[in-house]
Amino acid sequence: MKKYGASVILVVILLAAWEIGARIVNYPFILPTPTGILTKLWDLRMDLLFKHLPATLSIVVIGLLISVVLGVLLAVWMNWSPLIERAFYPLIIASQMIPTIAIAPVFVLWFGYSIWSKVIVTVLITFFPITVSTFDGLRSTNKELKELMLTMGATKKDIFFKLNIPSALPHFYSGLKVAVTFSIIGAAIGEWLGAQAGLGYFSRRMMTQFDAAGVFAPIVILSALGILFFIIVVGFEKRSLKWRKTE
Amino acid sequence: MKKYGASVILVVILLAAWEIGARIVNYPFILPTPTGILTKLWDLRMDLLFKHLPATLSIVVIGLLISVVLGVLLAVWMNWSPLIERAFYPLIIASQMIPTIAIAPVFVLWFGYSIWSKVIVTVLITFFPITVSTFDGLRSTNKELKELMLTMGATKKDIFFKLNIPSALPHFYSGLKVAVTFSIIGAAIGEWLGAQAGLGYFSRRMMTQFDAAGVFAPIVILSALGILFFIIVVGFEKRSLKWRKTE
Amino acid sequence: QDKENKAGDSKKLKDVTIMLDWYPNAVHSFIYAAQEKGYFKKEGLNVKVQFPANPTDSLNLAAAGKVTLGLYYQPDVAMARANEDVPVKSVGAIVRSPLNRVVALKDSGITRPKDLEGKVVGYSGTPLSESVLKKMVKSDGGDPNKVKLVDVGFELNSSLISKKVDAVIGAYINHEVPLLHKKGYKTVDIDPSDYGVPSYYELVAVTGDQTWAKDSDTIKAFWRAATKGYEYTEKHPKDSLQILLDNQDKSNFPLEKDVETKSLNILLPKMKSEHGFGSQTKESWQSNVDWLKESGLIKKKPNVDEMFENIGESK
Amino acid sequence: MNKSVLSFQNVSFTYKNGDQAILKSLNLDVKEGEFVSIVGASGSGKSTLFRLITGLEQQSEGDIMINGQSYEKRLGKVGYMPQQDLLLPWRTILDNAALPLELHNVSKASAHRQVSQLLEEFGLKGYENRFPSDLSGGMKQRVSFLRTVLSGSNVLLLDEPFSALDAITRLSMQEWLLEQWQKRKHTILFITHDVNEALFLSDRIFIFSDKPVSHLEEIQVPLSRPRTQKDLNQQRVLDVKDYLIEQLRSKVNT
């Protein structure tokens, strides 16, 4: 706890400055106070938690699941076949330099206002970190270890399950950590483009109501969601990478 | 070139499949053909290149400059003072788990349709990768090297300029590469939220016109911009990190 | 292109930004006419026209003082003022009766509000549209809760013809509807006032309280010039349409000449008032507030006098 | 010392992407139970020899016989211990040592039993559930050697196993290795750069001279067993040592 003492104090100072500043400016529909946001959060808790949170959550979870499955499969495939690697890897790297999110509005045209247009946006921005990190992980397999296992008579399958997968795991988790935070952003942006529920949708809707506290309240929940997901991934990571010394 | 042969073939196959698929589906206002997009690109070239591209470009460049300056300063400050590090670093890490982009619409209220609302969005999503990577870079300074230099009578300033900065440089470039691609996305998203020009704005506007080719055309330019920026950064990186063996 | 930015004399001119409710179309002819004919400049104004990226930006930014004037819808202004104390007021009524329609494609089989039960309706995310629609369905004997509403931002037409929604509310009889017709789509248009919604000013010009306090003279000057622009438009509809077409944002929002001609024909009578262009009545505001209160869109009773400044009449 | 467990017959080898041949019709013969060290300049092809024996590389000409047999696919026929310990960091000591058994489809329970029986002897008792990162360099090498022993082969190839250890730890490990070897009757081929190490451990020493290697100079170590470090101070051993150093240095330019 002591480790984060300074941070906590800084947060308190920043919040206090915000509170005071916002009260002085006194433009609540543009600049809400932190206490105003909290009050709003409390007022709207039922709607936010039981209507909008589930909507966003399902986008995030479905999107992440699809990304993980597709990403890992593609990574394994690339690792398995040099031809596939040569064909796909440069594309995947290049596609990260492309603002794929900018075509998100088109998905609304394709998939309508169903959950899928938002899921696709989420997949689009989480797929690449997962694929790239998993593949880099598979590729990071120590060549000497592989040769050593071969000298013990290991089959391709042995190498894959006993060497490639454990080697890739830490990288996979790094990718997943990035993807998890991206997924929240993807869902929120997806919801801006057309939705009937969801925290991102609700936040933007509150803009149209000139309710700045209402804009921030769902974002507080989104942030909590982001941090929660991150912690969950770190928990899984710790469990399955017990052998790693914490630096 | 041979290295990318397979990729090029894959791209050609994908484009061909798209072209044929789009022609069969024949819903040009939802699903344009690649050739349709190219034609549109050519038709709109003057507007796109001389009106919208400069708008987006200035957001990206100003945003990146601000991020680099602020990010590097904060990183150096954190490296210099353990108290500042303890206060800021956990916050910066935590803030990466927060969908900061979701508050972007508020900036439109604060800054109107001026360039600054978009610049702030760009700074918001590029500041963290630059700060974190620069700081990690500074922190990665080999402790033994530092001690060795101390035994040679090095001052704090010597250590900073002759050891910390060169050590941090590769990390800084990694951060910058991430930031550059993020900056394009940030500018595009910022433009969705309030702009009168810019490639992201234009793309979204075309949605209203049932002009799917017009939606994609500016995205092609955005992508080219992303790749160009990335290549420029890689160029700088190669020049200043000559000593690094290409793996 | 940027005639408003002619260098030199613009130095002495007072800068005014006006954010339209949407992309330039026939309803904005009077502004472009005033611009082109130099009426603004004569009043010492340098007027800059902006288009909104989001449906509510013209009100938001006017309230925040980021634009001098914004074009918006009367009931929404009343609600913003009443519910969130958003410091905006209307300074002029531009279109004096509703243009807003519920529009569905003919082949959808929708003919009346009750048919919307179980259907998806797209709208630009304003709470008013929600209430109007509910009111319509209810007065037609349907269950408003069975209608699914989707915020589609500005994408009213594209969501309709790509069949992502079954109907839209917020489409204008003078714009979206003719456009759809021109593209070969047959439509069903339902007028809200046929189903229990009272008449209101479709389009008003709003400004922030602070802007008003600081720059009311500027705004009055603007209005004088705008009125001249309106009068010119009324007398020379063809010419002013041409001015508009010359000023259109071609790459972003190309206008169809015949559509805009039709549109202006519909609009001109709706903009006319014997008490002067832009004049407003307290009764109109009061009846809207009453209706909004009744339908639960307004929680507390607001002060109607704060909501508008009747500068059109005071001329 | 009777049966030949490993023999090369006119073996030639060139790396596919290498321009120079490494071995050229090389003959060699190692008898059962021998301890043979291989010394030679860096890059002379010592590790390559091991890669050929294990089957990681295939000779372009000639025959490699293990226990009198020539295999199409030699992988899995000999035990190989590389320079670094190369333990799998995510496996416990027990699981690391059990790896070759696992790969031979021995059931987990039975593999663990076999390993457990040997742990004490290898000085690893109490560490079975630790991860490699918890162990000292010497202990890691013992796990690595245990794993090599458990490969079940009678021929063990050790490629500079102790080069990363400090001088004193190294001495203990040498003695310990000899003990294990005498107990288990394996045939050991041992690559080293350290002449003292080669002398202390081996029956014979092969010297790798210039490339391509077509002939190995062979030295018989003039010592009986058991040996102690002090035996290396005998004059005839010192003479051999000086000769070896001479041989090696002539090829080295630092």
Add this chain to the structure above:
Amino acid sequence: MNKSVLSFQNVSFTYKNGDQAILKSLNLDVKEGEFVSIVGASGSGKSTLFRLITGLEQQSEGDIMINGQSYEKRLGKVGYMPQQDLLLPWRTILDNAALPLELHNVSKASAHRQVSQLLEEFGLKGYENRFPSDLSGGMKQRVSFLRTVLSGSNVLLLDEPFSALDAITRLSMQEWLLEQWQKRKHTILFITHDVNEALFLSDRIFIFSDKPVSHLEEIQVPLSRPRTQKDLNQQRVLDVKDYLIEQLRSKVNT
């Protein structure tokens, strides 16, 4: 061998976060031009001694005199060469070697001139504009030593400089180091785990025994100079060696 260049007078030291004292009122004395090796079990405090001499750590009691003087801040007073080569990877060989000169505010041109004059002698001619990653281990150690020499101090502390090199390269480096030492008349303190190395190089050998170190056992190497590796085969040297190994092994458990 006259003037004392380094002396410890009742020096005690405990790491701030350590529970046990490392040194306890230790006395030692090194004369000008001596070559002293320090051997001792791992963790006995050899590197800590160097950290004290360089000034990276401050003694809690006692006095450390360098060239007869006691400094408040000792940093920069002696030349220190760590175990790994620790070259700056982004600097060329020339710039790496010139680093201590640069830190003493010698102009770049003059620093480069000084380095260039020495490059040939250090076997680095032609490599001045290469980066460290292009060099072999032995060459990197020579750059590192060159850098240490250029620190300008008459006392050089070398902490296991050759432990990462292979045995043969190591022998050449030892001979080369002796050559340099004899030419330059530095005083050298040299930490090693390798008894042969210590015997071959040193005038005296200090043995670090159990913690806290309060007394150093000292051994005079019974050899004159110049020496060759063969001299280590002399019986009296072999006796000293056996004694040293005995001493060290008693403290080690692998």
